[in-house]
Amino acid sequence: MGRGLIRLPNPLSPATVAVVMTAAFVRLPFIAEYFGVPISTVRSWCARGRLASVKPGRHRLVLKADLEAFRAQNARGSATRASHG
Numbered sequence: 001m002g003r004g005l006i007r008l009p010n011p012l013s014p015a016t017v018a019v020v021m022t023a024a025f026v027r028l029p030f031i032a033e034y035f036g037v038p039i040s041t042v043r044s045w046c047a048r049g050r051l052a053s054v055k056p057g058r059h060r061l062v063l064k065a066d067l068e069a070f071r072a073q074n075a076r077g078s079a080t081r082a083s084h085g
Helices: 014-020 028-035 039-047 064-084
Strands: 025-027 061-063
Touching (some): 028 039, 061 064
Antiparallel strands (some): 025 061
């Protein structure tokens, strides 16, 4: 593991989520764990523009505000699909 990287516990505890979400940016492995999807799904969301991200160096990052907006939009979509399904 590289310097400065923290391995996240699996599954994520509420305390870990709270600490990570105080940062300005979050990394894709956290987002995958948060939504309970494979990291390849999160990469696909980023590649298709569904989830805004930047890659200033080796790791792709998502602004916390963009993650919150994606989560809110995804929650509305789930509720709409459930009510029409």
